[in-house]
Amino acid sequence: MTDLLTREQPPKAAPVRRRSRPRKGPVAYLLRLFVTAYLVLLVAWPVSLVAIRTFEDGFSGIQGILEDPDTVTALKLTVTVAISAVVVNTLFGVGISLLLVRSEFPGKRALSALVDLPLSVSPIVVGLALVLVYGGRNGWFGPTLEGAGLQVVFATPGIVMATAFVALPLVIREVVPVLEEIGTDQEVAAQTLGANGWQTFWRVTLPAIKWAIVYGVVLSLARSLGEFGAVKVVSGNVLGQTRTATLVVEEKYLNFDQQGAYATAFLLAMVSVACIVIVSVIRPKNERS
Amino acid sequence: MSIEVKGVNKNFGDFVALEDIDLHIPTGRLTALLGPSGGGKSTLLRIIAGLETADTGTVTIEGVEATHLPARKRNVGFVFQHYAAFKHMTVAKNVAFGLEIRKRPKAEVRKRVEELLELVHLSQFAHRLPSQLSGGQRQRMALARALAVEPNVLLLDEPFGALDAKVRKELRDWLRRLHDEVHVTTVLVTHDQEEALEVADQIVVINDGRVEQIGTPDELYDRPANDFVMSFLGPVTTLGGQLVRPHDIDLSDDDKVAGSVPGVITRMVRIGFEVRLHVRTDTDPDVHVTMTRTHARGLETGAKVWLVPTKGALTVPALDSPEPAAAG
Numbered sequence: 001m002t003d004l005l006t007r008e009q010p011p012k013a014a015p016v017r018r019r020s021r022p023r024k025g026p027v028a029y030l031l032r033l034f035v036t037a038y039l040v041l042l043v044a045w046p047v048s049l050v051a052i053r054t055f056e057d058g059f060s061g062i063q064g065i066l067e068d069p070d071t072v073t074a075l076k077l078t079v080t081v082a083i084s085a086v087v088v089n090t091l092f093g094v095g096i097s098l099l100l101v102r103s104e105f106p107g108k109r110a111l112s113a114l115v116d117l118p119l120s121v122s123p124i125v126v127g128l129a130l131v132l133v134y135g136g137r138n139g140w141f142g143p144t145l146e147g148a149g150l151q152v153v154f155a156t157p158g159i160v161m162a163t164a165f166v167a168l169p170l171v172i173r174e175v176v177p178v179l180e181e182i183g184t185d186q187e188v189a190a191q192t193l194g195a196n197g198w199q200t201f202w203r204v205t206l207p208a209i210k211w212a213i214v215y216g217v218v219l220s221l222a223r224s225l226g227e228f229g230a231v232k233v234v235s236g237n238v239l240g241q242t243r244t245a246t247l248v249v250e251e252k253y254l255n256f257d258q259q260g261a262y263a264t265a266f267l268l269a270m271v272s273v274a275c276i277v278i279v280s281v282i283r284p285k286n287e288r289s
Numbered sequence: 290m291s292i293e294v295k296g297v298n299k300n301f302g303d304f305v306a307l308e309d310i311d312l313h314i315p316t317g318r319l320t321a322l323l324g325p326s327g328g329g330k331s332t333l334l335r336i337i338a339g340l341e342t343a344d345t346g347t348v349t350i351e352g353v354e355a356t357h358l359p360a361r362k363r364n365v366g367f368v369f370q371h372y373a374a375f376k377h378m379t380v381a382k383n384v385a386f387g388l389e390i391r392k393r394p395k396a397e398v399r400k401r402v403e404e405l406l407e408l409v410h411l412s413q414f415a416h417r418l419p420s421q422l423s424g425g426q427r428q429r430m431a432l433a434r435a436l437a438v439e440p441n442v443l444l445l446d447e448p449f450g451a452l453d454a455k456v457r458k459e460l461r462d463w464l465r466r467l468h469d470e471v472h473v474t475t476v477l478v479t480h481d482q483e484e485a486l487e488v489a490d491q492i493v494v495i496n497d498g499r500v501e502q503i504g505t506p507d508e509l510y511d512r513p514a515n516d517f518v519m520s521f522l523g524p525v526t527t528l529g530g531q532l533v534r535p536h537d538i539d540l541s542d543d544d545k546v547a548g549s550v551p552g553v554i555t556r557m558v559r560i561g562f563e564v565r566l567h568v569r570t571d572t573d574p575d576v577h578v579t580m581t582r583t584h585a586r587g588l589e590t591g592a593k594v595w596l597v598p599t600k601g602a603l604t605v606p607a608l609d610s611p612e613p614a615a616a617g
């Protein structure tokens with residue numbers, strides 16, 4: 001309650017001397033140098049090399065992959081899969097977050113741990129596990145589904161499932177802390193004013209977690225576009241049908257089409273970077289105050 | 290639009306929050322639930338609002354059996370200690386919330402919001418966000434929001450608890466004047482006896498989950514039912530086995546008054562017009578006496594004095610149990 005009061009008044013002007021930052025010692029500069037070098041060597045340099053390789057011959061690399069119908073199909077498939085997985089993850093993510101934060105039930109901690117599982121399990125394992133359950137021939141559930149005319153593994157539904165699985169925690173991990181932070185005060189207030197559960201969610205809870213959801217969606221989208229391992233197992237990697245963009249990158253790289261591989265990789269990376277940049281630009285600065 | 294609470298019990302695990310509460314809250318009056326923190330008064334308010342359910346007992350609001358009605362159907366206005374403002378909505382939208390939920394026509398909503406903002410003196414802030422308001426302004430907005438739906442009862446849970454002392458006093462005056470204007474049945478939870486004495490028509494003292502006494506501020510102050518009520522409504526001190534208020538002790542420098550007790554001044558504190566004396570007598574190591582500066586002239590630490598309760602002053606036999614800490 002004190003922070004509410006103190007925040008309203010602008011802080012009293014501190015003496016000028018205290019405002020200026022403390023002088024930095026050699027340790028501070030060393031740390032800075034270390035962090036910068038680390039990020040350059042690990043992230044900036046390798047990624048920039050991809051961009052440099054892509055544009056070595058001007059735009060011909062990008063043009064090349066955009067003129068190849070199989071690559072275009074793969075890019076389209078990747079977009080379809082990523083969007084489907086994000087939609088699924090957003091709906092379930094928000095639902096599970098509400099369940100984890102707003103209600104008490106036996107096994108809640110187990111569920112919370114389970115939600116984090118996709119982060120710690122290798123995507124290859126996820127792929128294999130999905131094949132075990134939904135595989136058309138020997139899967140536990142697959143033949144039944146296939147009998148009903150729905151092929152999961154080696155088809156788009158399987159790719160969507162694998163992608164949704166690996167990106168599952170991203171929306172939840174963004175939304176849960178915000179839900180915890182805003183507490184139930186506003187929701188209870190809405191109830192006393194006559195709002196039912198749905199109205200409370202729609203008018204009070206959702207606007208409050210809006211930006212957390214947007215962030216979660218962007219991270220999920222970036223992750224979904226780039227998913228490789230799980231997709232490789234469940235997709236079957238059929239050229240022009242179930243080959244996604246990341247699989248194209250691998251294929252081209254292995255076939256010594258480095259230019260094509262770098263161009264495709266560059267496109268994938270750019271979409272993800274663009275998402276994150278756009279959101280950080282449009283996000284209001286004082287949203288959390 | 291009275292509220293009847295009958296035989297309400299509420300436990301949280303082993304903790305008894307409320308024990309067999311019977312309460313009648315009269316229509317159109319301002320009733321304060323007063324008591325120390327953890328005494329159960331907020332729980333009782335939340336049970337009336339439908340935010341908690343009683344283990345046993347019934348709540349009737351305006352003749353309607355409300356025990357099993359959810360909060361949103363009770364038509365109560367609730368004001369929270371920490372405002373519970375809808376942070377992403379403007380002040381006007383906050384106030385309009387309950388009306389929009391009830392799907393009132395837009396023109397009517399706009400008119401009503403304008404009236405209410407006028408009433409709480411926030412008209413010029415209609416388009417601000419709650420984060421741009423001071424604590425006092427936020428609480429006035431919350432009050433307007435609660436009043437917008439024309440509630441049967443207005444429930445205030447420590448509404449000024451998060452505000453600093455000066456704003457709290459201003460809002461207290463303002464709330465009383467507002468209540469005289471709107472006349473909605475109001476229940477105010479507070480641990481501040483001064484707040485209760487100043488604004489309430491009726492005070493219910495609640496301690497340890499039980500009702501200690503119900504009465505007007507004067508009844509409670511002049512005829513406390515027990516030592517707890519007396520000590521909770523203001524400072525008390527023990528003199529010769531009796532609880533007495535420090536300003537109700539006469540002090541003289543001789544033993545002429547019958548029944549006076551000799552003692553020695555151990556400490557004097559001067560606060561503005563008031564002087565607080567600590568006196569050691571044979572039976573009580575630390576008797577508190579307050580008097581005005583004028584009356585205290587000539588007294589000094591170490592002086593021998595005689596103490597006696599003022600004629601007609603209220604005294605209550607002191608129990609051996611330790612004196613409950615008076616909040617305030």
